[in-house]
Amino acid sequence: MKQKINIWRDDMGIPHIDADNLSDLYWGNGYVHATDRGMQMLLMRILGQGRASEILDSSDTTLQIDLFFRRMNWAGNLKEQVDQLDQEKKQYLASYCDGVNAAFSKKYPWEFRLLGYTPENWVPENSIMITRMIGYLTLAQSQAEIERLLVELVQADIAKEKLDALFPGILAGLDIDLIKKVTVNERIVPLNMLWNTAAPRMMASNNWVISGKKTASGKPIMANDPHLEVNRLPNVWCELALKSQDRYLMGGTMPGFPGVLSGRGTDVAWGVTAGFVDSCDSWIEHCKDGKYYREEHDQWIRFIERKEIIKRKKKKPFEAVFYENEHGVLDGNPYKEAYYLSTRWAPSESGCFTVAAIMDMWNAGSVDEGMDAMGKVETGWSFVFADKKGDIGFQMSGHVPRRREGISGFVPLPGWKKENDWQGMISHKELPRIKNPENNFFATANNDLNEYGSTNPINIPMGAYRVRRIGYLLEQGDNFTVSDIQKMHFDVYSLQAQYFMKILTPLLPDTPQGKILAKWDRQYDAESRGAYLFELFYKELYRQVFGENGFGQTVTDFLKEETGIFIDFYDNFDRILLSENSIWFGDKTRDQIYQRTAAIALDVHPKKYKDVQAFMMTHLLFGNKLPKFFGFDRGPVVGIGSRATIHQGQIYRSGDRDTTFMPSFRTVTDMDKEQYHSVLAGGPSDRRFSKWYCSDLDNWISGKYKVITTDLNQKKHPFK
Secondary structure (H helix, E strand, O other), X not given: OOOOEEEEEOOXXXXXXXXXXXXXXXXXXXXXXXXXXXXXXXXXXXHHOOOHHHHOOOOHHXXXXXXXXXXXXXXXXXXXXXXXXXXXXXXXXXXXXXXXXXXXHHOOOHHHHHOOOOOOOOOHHHHHHHHXXXXXXXXXXXXXXXXXXXXXXXXXXXXXXXXXXXXXOOOOOOOHHHHHOEOOOOOOOOOOOOOOOOOOOEEEEEEXXXXXXXXXXXXXXXXXXXXXXXXEEOOOOEEEEEXXXXXXXXXXXXXXXXXOOEEEEOOEEEEEEEOOEXXXXXXXXXXXXXXXXXXXXXXXXXXXXXXXXXXXXXXXXEEEEEEEEOOEEEOOOXXXXXXXXXXXXXXXXXXXXXXXXXXXXXXOOOHHHHHHHHOOOOOOEEEEEEEOOOOEEEEEOOOOEOOXXXXXXXXXXXXXXXXXXXXXEOOOOOOOEEEOOOOOEEEEOOOOXXXXXXXXXXXXXXXXXXXXXXXXXXXXXXXEOHHHHHHHHXXXXXXXXXXXXXXXXXXXXXXXXXXXXXXXXXXXXXXXXXXXXXXXXXXXXXXXXXXXXXXXXXXXXXXHHHOOHHHHOHHHHHHHHXXXXXXXXXXXXXXXXXXHHHHHHOOOOOOOHHHHOEXXXXXXXXOOOOOHHHOOOEEEEEXXXXXXXXXXXXXXXXXXOEEEEEEOEEEEEEOOOOOEEEEEOOXXXXXXXXXXXXXXXXXXXXOOOEEEOOOOOOOOEEOO
């Protein structure tokens, strides 16, 4: 270990890194990541490189995962992007990698010895690839899925009027006859097994910031609770405290990548949520003989062919060929004449802006500087900021393509028409942003934020229930404290249920179940029978409306039970379900549908919500494969909340496995004190036999927050 670096743990096991200079600080950052989260880092790299079949197992499912990552090609062309960094940041990134390799040279995770894999050196390109994976898998993947679903709905002969009701205002350019000609190879139904891996998925989060005018301390308070899968060990986040000279950062980091992604610095605090920015488009390509057509010069142009060899354990290698043009990667074989989709994701070709932005936050002295730095991040996030001077702000990030006027990017357009090409990228200062709002707070919860920018980067946000609830609670109070915000993190009142119950209550049957639901307080707590019954009603309502009048019951059940489509984009479906009249209702009235749905759904024994909200937290490699007494898996844990409560509590199946979306990491900081209050669903280490493997889990369940400080006088424990 370098002599100028002091690494130790506090009483909660959080690693602290104190260094004389930033180069050594990032070395320590890498050393700690590799020591505490080496398995997680290496698994992510194996996946991103499309090498799971070579190193993990050679099943057909794993091959499909490798093909997904090879198609995305995040491991290619990264050296050029690293070279775009200035010399200082390039040195810091190299120093981070040196720290990683120093730790792995002493010891690398024993799990990989069982697999017969000796890790190669960690290089800067690996860290850039991690940012691509996090950005796409947690953000853009859902947009790609819903856009592909549109194609499938058109091909299933769903009427244009129904599509307009489901996707209002974003279907400009839709050519139904042309889309029906498209050959689709990668379908939403059925979904592949991508999520049965170490890859994280983030589909919701809350963050909010409050001006000192509404706090007890007179200084701003920032809160964040990213909603990721919590039924996985280790947690996606790794908490660190970094200090050099008179400056510090503490908060959530991503193993494999240097710096703090959500946290508290010397002068500025910031929190992050998924922005639901649409930076992923598809075009329809007319193909034949390995070529694609272009109308401008009436010519056929040959695709670039990228060959990938996927090694497979104890099996013959698999050769895949991907066909690429200026619109991305083709979903098909262009040697067979047909219409295929070609898909492009803007951030994948945007350089190393995330690395630069995160490193710039070390010296950020104000909200303005934080907004300017993080606004340049190439992937789509919503950041809130607070500084010691008293300012607060919000900034969306993301390299969003500038499309021709009137086009949203949601509908696949003819690739042969030049007018449909991207026309550069939108500046971060055109994206939604605001400083010091008049109401003295600002919150985001994956909702529609287009009104705060001069462009519309969001096509399909999540519903506004959570952000409205946050806003309501903040409007009602003053003199907020850290404790008040911690209580808000556990709020399980559902505005969504409130809206539906206003319609449903007069229509409920005169049965014990109907009476329970009528008296329900709209709270999704563990003991609630009303929450259990309402969820049965809500899910059956999908079957009655979308199953009976469009998708069919089989597809509706699959989308509901095996994908996140209804979870992620419930606002589009709720808009219809709450309407007084809709083409989706067929020949029935809304009241008739609600009454029939209630009669079917409520004919059950009313359980408590906790009876259907229990889940196991499973190890990334050995989950569900070893006896419980080995301790790799933990639980069962009961998740409170719903899709539409501040404390989100979603459990469903995706890719043939249970998945959960809950607050993986809760944080609050008051700029009046140099403290960071947090709780993590797991612990600092991915080492099963470490005391820090799940050291924070009981606190996460009970809502007990720890306090991280950079006080050098606190008790120090050896880092090992």
